Amino acid sequence: MRRQSMPSFNQTIRxxxxxxLTEAWCALRRGERASSFLHLERAYVLGQSSTLHHVRVHLSMLAWALRTRVPREVAAASCSASSVRRRDRRSIWCPPATPPAPT
Structure with a gap:
């Protein structure tokens, strides 16, 4: 008797x-930037446990930032995409996600 294997997390979440991601690009085509980014954030949360999908979403966020011409998002997305790939944030400089607390 052949045992059926369970699908991997990558296959299940894909x-x-x-x-x-599709909804994000459709919303952007309709001119709904906030809604579009919300869908990208959802994809980001869903794909966090999978390196493949995590990188895929970061690259989509970079493409979104370039297409919408938001300089801050371009910087953040490029740093995120490259640091995910390298798995070593110390090797590149990234702008802080939030401003430091006043001292």
């Missing part, structure tokens, strides 16, 4: 990440 349609959900893909659906959020």
């Amino acid at each position: 349609p959900y990440v893909s659906a959020e």
Whole structure:
């Protein structure tokens, strides 16, 4: 008797990440930038446990930032995408996500 293997996390989460990315680009085409970025954030959360999908979402965020011409997002997305790939944030400089607290 042949045992059926369970699908991997990558296989299970792929349609959900893909659906959020598709919705993000559709919203952007309709001119709904906030809604578009919300879908990218959802895809980001869904794909965090999978390196493949995590990198895929970071690259989509970089493409979104370049297309919408938001300089701060371009800087953040490029640093995030490159640091995910390298797994070593010390090797590149990234702007802080939030301003430091006043001292």
